[in-house]
Amino acid sequence: MIRTHALTKDFVVSRTRTVHAVRGISLDVEPGELVAVLGPNGAGKTTTLRMLTTLIPPTSGTAEVAGYDVVTHPDRVRAAIGYVGQGGAGGAAQLVRDELVTQGEIYGLGRRTARGRAGELLEALDLTEQADRKVESLSGGQKRRLDVAVGLVHQPSLLFLDEPSTGLDPHNRANLWEHILRMRSAAAEPMTIVLTTHYLDEADTFAERVIVVDHGQVIADDTADALKAELAGDLVTLRVAPQHAAELAAVAERAPGTRSVRVTTDRAEGTVEIRIADGPGATPGLLRAADAAGLPVSRVDVTRPTLDDVFLGLTGRSLRENAVDPSQADPSQADPVETSTDRTSDKKEVPA
Numbered sequence: 001m002i003r004t005h006a007l008t009k010d011f012v013v014s015r016t017r018t019v020h021a022v023r024g025i026s027l028d029v030e031p032g033e034l035v036a037v038l039g040p041n042g043a044g045k046t047t048t049l050r051m052l053t054t055l056i057p058p059t060s061g062t063a064e065v066a067g068y069d070v071v072t073h074p075d076r077v078r079a080a081i082g083y084v085g086q087g088g089a090g091g092a093a094q095l096v097r098d099e100l101v102t103q104g105e106i107y108g109l110g111r112r113t114a115r116g117r118a119g120e121l122l123e124a125l126d127l128t129e130q131a132d133r134k135v136e137s138l139s140g141g142q143k144r145r146l147d148v149a150v151g152l153v154h155q156p157s158l159l160f161l162d163e164p165s166t167g168l169d170p171h172n173r174a175n176l177w178e179h180i181l182r183m184r185s186a187a188a189e190p191m192t193i194v195l196t197t198h199y200l201d202e203a204d205t206f207a208e209r210v211i212v213v214d215h216g217q218v219i220a221d222d223t224a225d226a227l228k229a230e231l232a233g234d235l236v237t238l239r240v241a242p243q244h245a246a247e248l249a250a251v252a253e254r255a256p257g258t259r260s261v262r263v264t265t266d267r268a269e270g271t272v273e274i275r276i277a278d279g280p281g282a283t284p285g286l287l288r289a290a291d292a293a294g295l296p297v298s299r300v301d302v303t304r305p306t307l308d309d310v311f312l313g314l315t316g317r318s319l320r321e322n323a324v325d326p327s328q329a330d331p332s333q334a335d336p337v338e339t340s341t342d343r344t345s346d347k348k349e350v351p352a
């Protein structure tokens, strides 16, 4: 459904400054996949989507979408895909139903077909009651559902969603997802969905495949579970008396399967966080080793990793930090993407 090879995009900002937004992305997305593209601000997610949806041309490399090259056959690509951008669609003063009918007509549907399709989408996305209201009067969640309806009006087999739920509260995010998944399962043909998101839980819960992008490159690509198992490991947290923390960390570092150990102490307690392949399986051995070393553990927690832990493991940075947009960080840098985001994590991890 999507095949890219060494896709790049450079933005020449001035004579001395070029932003290398996308640096050689090669991807294959099969029909019917639901793929989340995850990465910090400025990683190149939107730029990649904009190339795949023919909104901007690549600087180099190739991209085939729905069987057509984005540069040589942009019209064919556009007819086959739906795109819900960050800004949203829709003329504010239009009525909701008219907006959908107009969009359908733009895609070449006859008026009668466009009205029929608008009715179906309004019902599927729970917007029938709002059909005769102005777009500008919709709530944030309703507006986003209308954006999705607009993206689907011509029944594309491939839908791109750029941060579909940003700005929505948790209830509206869940509601939007319920609708997206319902539309997807109701589609006659397998619908491929590619979305970008900042919400790690959203990628974790809904995406069948997660592509992690950083500095314009793909740094990981697998199911969320596989990424977590391969790249992060479970987190076993042991609490001890503060004077025992460093010694317990040394014991933990020697335990089989330990990937990294982090120690923090305050007056009351020492905390030893152990990143380890199989937390539940490793914990009894860790406790036996602590006991044998005369280091009584007062509390044990085992937590499964998140996608943020995956990103942290890959880059040493957290996706939760509100990363600075590299192109805005230091205008004097010739290559801001490369040079201004090398931020080290606050966490002090001791490699195992």
Ligand SMILES: Nc1ncnc2c1ncn2[C@@H]1O[C@H](COP(=O)(O)OP(=O)(O)OP(=O)(O)O)[C@@H](O)[C@H]1O
Binding pocket: 011, 013, 019, 020, 021, 039, 040, 041, 042, 043, 044, 045, 046, 047, 048, 325, 326, 327, 328, 337
């Ligand atoms: N038109 C443009 N001109 C110059 N630089 C641009 C342009 N569009 C994007 N960039 C830069 O390219 C880099 C990648 O931007 P992009 O919007 O693709 O990132 P993103 O991963 O989608 O980020 P976010 O999560 O914040 O939306 C950033 O440094 C951005 O400032």
